[in-house]
Amino acid sequence: EAGVAQSPRYKIIEKRQSVAFWCNPISGHATLYWYQQILGQGPKLLIQFQNNGVVDDSQLPKDRFSAERLKGVDSTLKIQPAKLEDSAVYLCASSLRFPGTADSGANVLTFGAGSRLTVL
Amino acid sequence: GQQVMQIPQYQHVQEGEDFTTYCNSSTTLSNIQWYKQRPGGHPVFLIQLVKSGEVKKQKRLTFQFGEAKKNSSLHITATQTTDVGTYFCLYNNNDMRFGAGTRLTVKP
Numbered sequence: 378e379a380g381v382a383q384s385p386r387y388k389i390i391e392k393r394q395s396v397a398f399w400c401n402p403i404s405g406h407a408t409l410y411w412y413q414q415i416l417g418q419g420p421k422l423l424i425q426f427q428n429n430g431v432v433d434d435s436q437l438p439k440d441r442f443s444a445e446r447l448k449g450v451d452s453t454l455k456i457q458p459a460k461l462e463d464s465a466v467y468l469c470a471s472s473l474r475f476p477g478t479a480d481s482g483a484n485v486l487t488f489g490a491g492s493r494l495t496v497l
Numbered sequence: 498g499q500q501v502m503q504i505p506q507y508q509h510v511q512e513g514e515d516f517t518t519y520c521n522s523s524t525t526l527s528n529i530q531w532y533k534q535r536p537g538g539h540p541v542f543l544i545q546l547v548k549s550g551e552v553k554k555q556k557r558l559t560f561q562f563g564e565a566k567k568n569s570s571l572h573i574t575a576t577q578t579t580d581v582g583t584y585f586c587l588y589n590n591n592d593m594r595f596g597a598g599t600r601l602t603v604k605p
Contacts, residue, residue: 410593419503419585419595420540433592468539485530486593488539
């Protein structure tokens with residue numbers, strides 16, 4: 378089974394520039410997550426999709442971050458304009474089903490390798 | 498709002514010593530998962546606990562879910578250098594949020 382694919386692996390930009398990250402989840406996984414992990418901290422949930430609908434984006438800085446999951450498969454996360462504090466690893470994860478479903482194994486997260494962003 | 502605290506933040510042990518990390522919630526959790534993240538890597542799923550008082554074992558790792566489903570622990574017996582990394586709890590109440598993590602270092 379192919380894993381979660383993310384690109385690019387690394388990106389260096391200057392503040393006020395824009396950047397986009399791409400994620401392709403495991404085939405058949407209905408739920409997709411974007412997390413931001415700042416060095417030394419736990420991953421912070423930015424947005425959660427169920428198929429192509431947004432379930433939770435309460436922690437997404439909507440003035441500069443946007444995300445979409447067209448057709449309920451792959452997803453893009455965009456930052457425009459970037460700030461210094463956006464330097465982090467952006468992790469994409471997917472799970473088979475929406476959390477809380479009866480099948481307790483269906484909400485296990487599988488992560489991609491992450492996209493490391495450095496904002497100068 | 499829901500508060501989950503993970504302690505300790507860091508733990509440095511001598512190889513062969515035991516290690517425990519705890520996640521404590523202010524509210525009842527539907528279930529809890531544990532992940533391990535090696536340095537430079539991404540989180541990898543270890544276990545999920547669903548039932549009150551549940552205990553699960555994986556070789557040297559023992560996972561517990563409290564009777565009130567408000568706290569959980571991960572215990573490693575006789576640590577090895579391969580156990581190095583950060584251990585996170587992921588609490589699930591229809592969203593998937595991580596604890597702050599416990600970073601484990603092991604001195605050979």
